Amino acid sequence: MKNFKWMALAALAAALALPFTRPVVAAPFGDTLDSPAIQSEKAVSGAFTGLASAGKRLVAVGQRGHIFYSDDAGVRWHQAHVPVSSDLVAVQFPSPTQGWTVGHDGVVLHSDNKGETWSRQLDGRHIGQIMLEHYQRQSAPNEVLLAEAQRMIDEGADKPLLDVWFTDEKTGYVVGAFNLILRTDDGGQTWVPLMDRTDNPGALNFYGMRAIGDDLFIVGEQGLVLKLDPTTQRFVNVPTPYSGSYFGITGTPGAVLVYGLRGNVYRSTDHGANWEKVELGVSSSITTSTVTTEGRIILVSQAGHVMVSADNGATFTQQPQVRLGPTAAVQAIASDVVVVAGTQGLRQLPFE
Incomplete structure (x- = not known):
């Protein structure tokens, strides 16, 4: 199986044809968690994998711990100060000042000044111990999860986190490979593992998390x-007609869309109870999305197709093809302009 999102984020264009599987023997984690990201003007032309709005500011994250921010809609970029050089995958700001980014080595970074400087809240050296202590305290310890926690401790920092979502400045989640999910209710000061609260018996990878x-x-x-079932606080399975990988979620309050391999997009207007396929006319995997302030939904494919919907995702219009290269993230900055991030850096892209 080709898990494109992880490949694109982990190794980008060089690994687009390789599957992501658990390593047999964990490699040493090196010093990426101990080495700050190198300050370099050339880094803005490198590979970026996450984009977010911090109020009117744009923040981009990518390889080697590089984080850049722009106050002029992506025309000029300034490098942030980052305490690690681990590859970063996703970023989100639930408010204009408070933001979080996650990535390789189980790293979770926090900024309280619109992304200019970042501090470490969590990393893969500690996730296993957090899990072990949490599940040991349960009245009926789960031996499978205890064994998984010990494995994580033994393997070291290699804990890929692939997405982050905060509902406000206090409550948030991080998700990653092999059913990895943690929650915080104090802005990232402490984290609680939720692996026992997911309908995911096969420990499948989590690629995306969003509130619609x-x-x-x-x-x-x-x-x-x-x-999420708000009553039980458990993440329950929602059947869909497709058995291939989904890389993301998007939508409006009236419709949710899931998208992934080979151009597959499914839409639900009843909170996930029923799904219908959305025909895009492309076979490339859909890797990222954004929604404009007017509610237009934008999907971008691995091959650089840009598709726009003005009817809550029921239909999409393909924009004239441009050479984007592999694209990992997109962020709307105006009613007819987005910024895209990928292997070719950061660029503005107008659309109709």
Whole structure:
């Protein structure tokens, strides 16, 4: 199986044809967690994998711990100060000042000044111990999860985190490979593992997490879609017609869309109870999305197709093809302009 999102984020264009599987023997984690990101003007032309708005500011994250921010809609970029050089994958700001980014080595970074400087809140050296202590305290310890926690401790820092979602400045989640999910209710000061609260018995990878309206969804490999049950606080399975990998979720309060391999997009207007396929006319994997302030939904494919919907995702219009290269993230900055991030750096892109 080709898990494109992880390949694109982990190794980008050089690894687009390789599957992501658990290593048999964990490699030493080196010093990426101990080495700050190198300050370099050339880094803005490198590979970026995440984009977010911090109020009117744009923040981009990418390889080697590089984070850049722009106050003029992506025309000029300034490098942030980052305490690690681990590859960063995703970023989100639930408010204009407070933001979080996640990535390789289980790293979780926080900024309280619109992305100019960042501090470490969590990393893969500690996730296993957090898991072990949490599941040891349960009245009926789960031996499978205890063994998984010990494995994580033994393997070291190699804990890929692939997405982050905060509902506000206090409550948030991070998700990653092999059912890895943690929650915080104090802005990242402490974290609680939720691996026992997911309908994911195969420990499939989590690729994306988003709130659409009042619903919080997770998507992953092999057609996995989960939705948070607010009563039980459990992420329950949501069946869909597709068994391939989903890389992301998008939508408006009236419709949710999941998208992934080979141009597959499915849409639900009843909170995930029923799904219909959205025909795009492309066979390339859909890797990223954004929604404009007017509610237009934008999807971008691995091959650089840009598709826009003005009817809550029921239909999409393909924009004239441009040479984007492999694209990992997109962020709307105006009603007719987005910024895209990928192997060729950061660029503005107008659309109709």
